[in-house]
Amino acid sequence: ARITEDAEARILLEASESSYRKGGASASINGESISKEAVMNKLHRLEFPALKTVEKKELRTLYIDADEDHVALQYLEKKGDIRNPRINTVMPWIIYVYEGVEGDEEGRPHLINPKYFGGVYDGQEAGGRLWTEVLEYLDEAYDLDAVERIYINGDGAAWIRTGEKIIPKSKYALDKYHMHKYIIAATSHLEDSAE
Numbered sequence: 001a002r003i004t005e006d007a008e009a010r011i012l013l014e015a016s017e018s019s020y021r022k023g024g025a026s027a028s029i030n031g032e033s034i035s036k037e038a039v040m041n042k043l044h045r046l047e048f049p050a051l052k053t054v055e056k057k058e059l060r061t062l063y064i065d066a067d068e069d070h071v072a073l074q075y076l077e078k079k080g081d082i083r084n085p086r087i088n089t090v091m092p093w094i095i096y097v098y099e100g101v102e103g104d105e106e107g108r109p110h111l112i113n114p115k116y117f118g119g120v121y122d123g124q125e126a127g128g129r130l131w132t133e134v135l136e137y138l139d140e141a142y143d144l145d146a147v148e149r150i151y152i153n154g155d156g157a158a159w160i161r162t163g164e165k166i167i168p169k170s171k172y173a174l175d176k177y178h179m180h181k182y183i184i185a186a187t188s189h190l191e192d193s194a195e
Contacts, residue, residue: 127159
């Protein structure tokens with residue numbers, strides 16, 4: 001069934017403020033609502049142009065943290081798919097660019113002007129696509145000629161190390177969490193020999 005432009009606008013407005021189900025119901029003038037799955041598909045197909053930064057900042061140092069997360073899925077491929085529940089996970093990649101860290105009144109650290117990137121990526125070229133998106137942002141937001149060094153912090157995964165090849169003036173550094181983890185693993189046996 002075709003949806004009029006007016007109905008589509010009502011769907012998107014209501015779904016953005018409440019739920020897919022209510023969005024589908026708001027488009028109906030004859031009592032037949034659009035399914036929440038159809039509303040979800042319509043929303044997920046939308047593409048928004050990235051906002052352009054007008055003035056480029058001049059900084060000497062930038063920081064990029066990159067990591068992956070493990071997210072449990074309710075279903076692997078489709079609703080009701082409960083076979084192999086142990087592999088119902090995805091690993092989204094997360095990258096954030098920031099200008100430094102500052103403390104608030106209570107001394108808690110906060111990132112200065114963070115910009116976040118991420119998603120679920122597949123394939124060998126996926127890391128390159130994500131890092132290219134980061135590079136495009138850096139080029140729009142910062143005067144890269146003025147930047148002396150960009151530190152890429154992470155656990156050393158191949159997709160993270162790809163950033164060093166794509167981001168100019170970048171240097172990989174093992175992040176604090178993983179460095180601490182590896183130091184503990186490498187030195188845990190020394191406690192026994194101290195006696």
